[in-house]
Amino acid sequence: MKSLIISLLICICTSSAFGQAGYEASMLELEQKIFSEENDSLRNELCLKKFNLSLMNFDARRSFFEMKRVNDNLISNISQKNNFLWNASLVSKLNGDFEYANIYFDQYLEATNDSNTNCLILGFLIKNENDTSILNAFERQIPQDSSLACLNCLNAVKGFKMKRKGAYVKVSYLFPGLGTMMTGDFYNGIGSILTVSGSGVGMYYLISNNMYYGSAIWGYLLFWRFYTGNVRLAKTKVNNLEQKKKALLADDCQQQIKALLKNNQIDFRLNK
Amino acid sequence: MRTRLVYFFFFLVCFQARSQVNSEFVDYLVISELNKEHKTYLDQLTLDFGETDSVRYYKTKFDLLTNNYDSFQNEFNSCKLCWKDTSLINYSSIHLIRFSIERANKFWKADSTYGSFVSKNSILRKSYNLSLNPKLDDSFLPYELKFHFQEYKSAYNKKAWVAGLLSAAIPASGKLYIGRGNSFFGAFALNVVHGIILYEAINRKGIEHPYTIVSAGFFGVFYFSNIFGTIHDLKRVKNERRKHFLYEVADYQSADLYLYE
Numbered sequence: 001m002k003s004l005i006i007s008l009l010i011c012i013c014t015s016s017a018f019g020q021a022g023y024e025a026s027m028l029e030l031e032q033k034i035f036s037e038e039n040d041s042l043r044n045e046l047c048l049k050k051f052n053l054s055l056m057n058f059d060a061r062r063s064f065f066e067m068k069r070v071n072d073n074l075i076s077n078i079s080q081k082n083n084f085l086w087n088a089s090l091v092s093k094l095n096g097d098f099e100y101a102n103i104y105f106d107q108y109l110e111a112t113n114d115s116n117t118n119c120l121i122l123g124f125l126i127k128n129e130n131d132t133s134i135l136n137a138f139e140r141q142i143p144q145d146s147s148l149a150c151l152n153c154l155n156a157v158k159g160f161k162m163k164r165k166g167a168y169v170k171v172s173y174l175f176p177g178l179g180t181m182m183t184g185d186f187y188n189g190i191g192s193i194l195t196v197s198g199s200g201v202g203m204y205y206l207i208s209n210n211m212y213y214g215s216a217i218w219g220y221l222l223f224w225r226f227y228t229g230n231v232r233l234a235k236t237k238v239n240n241l242e243q244k245k246k247a248l249l250a251d252d253c254q255q256q257i258k259a260l261l262k263n264n265q266i267d268f269r270l271n272k
Numbered sequence: 273m274r275t276r277l278v279y280f281f282f283f284l285v286c287f288q289a290r291s292q293v294n295s296e297f298v299d300y301l302v303i304s305e306l307n308k309e310h311k312t313y314l315d316q317l318t319l320d321f322g323e324t325d326s327v328r329y330y331k332t333k334f335d336l337l338t339n340n341y342d343s344f345q346n347e348f349n350s351c352k353l354c355w356k357d358t359s360l361i362n363y364s365s366i367h368l369i370r371f372s373i374e375r376a377n378k379f380w381k382a383d384s385t386y387g388s389f390v391s392k393n394s395i396l397r398k399s400y401n402l403s404l405n406p407k408l409d410d411s412f413l414p415y416e417l418k419f420h421f422q423e424y425k426s427a428y429n430k431k432a433w434v435a436g437l438l439s440a441a442i443p444a445s446g447k448l449y450i451g452r453g454n455s456f457f458g459a460f461a462l463n464v465v466h467g468i469i470l471y472e473a474i475n476r477k478g479i480e481h482p483y484t485i486v487s488a489g490f491f492g493v494f495y496f497s498n499i500f501g502t503i504h505d506l507k508r509v510k511n512e513r514r515k516h517f518l519y520e521v522a523d524y525q526s527a528d529l530y531l532y533e
Contacts, residue, residue: 024312031309035300062308211476214469214487221465 023057044074048084055087055268063087064095072107082112083269089126090268098129118264120148125257128154150260153253160249162242172234176227179234183241192230199223292326293317302337302532310334329353333360333531336367341375348382355387363529365396366522373518376400399521403514420520424513427451432503439502443495446502450509459498466491 030050037043051066067088075081085108092101105126108114120142127135128151135155172179176196181189199222206215301310314334317327328351335344348354348364355361361383369376377400383391391397395412399421402408406425413421430450439446443463447456470491473484 024308025316028309028312028316031301031306032297035297209476211472213472217465217469 023053023059026053027062041074041076044071047071048075048080051084051087052270055091055270060091060094063091064097067091078111082108085111087268087270090122090266093122093126093129098126101126102130102134115142117147118266121151121257121260121264122266124148124151124154128158132158147260150256153249153256157246157250157253160242160246162238162245165238165242168238169231169234172231176230180230180237183234183237185237188233188237192226192233195226196223196230199226292321292324293330298330299532307334307338310337325351325353329357336364336531339371341368341371345375345379345382348379349386355383358390359529360531361387361391362394362396362525363531365391365394366526366529367531369396369400369518369522373400373515394525396518396521396525399518403518414524417517417521417524420517424510424517427506427510427513430506430510432506435502435506436499439499443498444502446499447505450502450506452505452509459501463491463494463498466494 027050030046030053034043034046034050037046047066047069051063051070054063054066070084070088072081072084072088075084085104089101089104089108092098092104105123109119109123123138123142124135127138168179168182170179171182172192177189177192177194179189180192199218203215203219203223206212206218298310298313301307301313311334314327314331317330321327328347332344332347332351332354335341335347344364364379365376368379376396380391380397380400383389395414395417398412399417402410402413402421403424406421406428410418410421427450435446435449437446438449442460444456444459447453447459466487470484470487473481473487477484
């Protein structure tokens, strides 16, 4: 009898020990509670718990999914609600959904009037990915802060356009291959020169030998394609060059922002 | 008596009298697209109760839901309950045929081995057999599918040598025969253009001139590729029409058929 009671106790204890399973088991447990809960507020509270649990486990994708299930209007605790709005904007940003991020951030700002540097940085980073007018409106709204001056590089990256882009293309119309060479792609430039001039010479040879049909057909099939292809190639190369320069600028900006974030860390705000 | 009572409570606590699978909860997980929770739930059931047939049944469905076909086939083969569920078998066939016709065929073979071969009476299975041999009786096909079958049958009956011969006589005309009217004009024009170049070159420079030889080479390439291209294209047309026919049958059969109720 004694041993039976002991084994019963062991069973109960080991069961609860196994109950402390991992993150997935906890998520499932919460979902089961959500499923059986009929009260909307309590259900929302459980959804919020699930959202916070996914945040604690750095499961950004899942957090984004869980975030959408939480109704912030049903969160009665002000501090919990503000934390949720902050986390939601951060999670949306991390998942690349800047529209959601902007909506949640605006709600957060409206509710808290937070003017901390890390809040302003997050605002900059979110609004920069939205329309320029949204970013400008945000800049007018916030107090002037010299420590945030480096964030202007975001504007510079966004508005970056290579100068005299059209010149490369125009040059390609006049001297096939030259525009491509000017972008730094020497070999493709040489290729364009050879193909366009080669097919041009071929056409000339056919005309001079009174083979007008052959000249017209080869001219259309080869010369025209090589010529227009050379212009298209120059356009593509210029765009690539522009992207490359923009990427360098963005990288430089990223470094500045990283340095700024080192001193003003942006993190999730989890309720104790 | 007391000892028996204690034993009873002992087993009640250790093996909690939970039903194995909460199907309502599973449906809820499916509707909410909570696949990770769904998987955890099924794994937990396996841990708690072992690989029982009902757990395997839900695992099979889950594999189908998440398009995990390899695992699906393994689970299905060892799941007795699955082979008894006609609608699940039909749903699986439809799902698999859209992924790969060969995989669906493999599934039907498994049905004849492990199950009671209920799939042999499904329209999809019969249509698959019909697609292999269109001369079989097609009276089982409903009116809506007859047109698609006729489309496939007409492509199936086309002969590669006729298409090749037509393309040899009038370049690209084989394309019209195999039902690729859109690519006829492009191929025909290309052959005509190269024919003109060759004719002009022979006329002006004579047959032994290098330019004539090069032009003849170009013409030859386009001419013969038009013939072989048409023959190859016919195989593609047949395959496309077959797939189209089977997909239409799958669509037809999938009406009112759901993986989860």
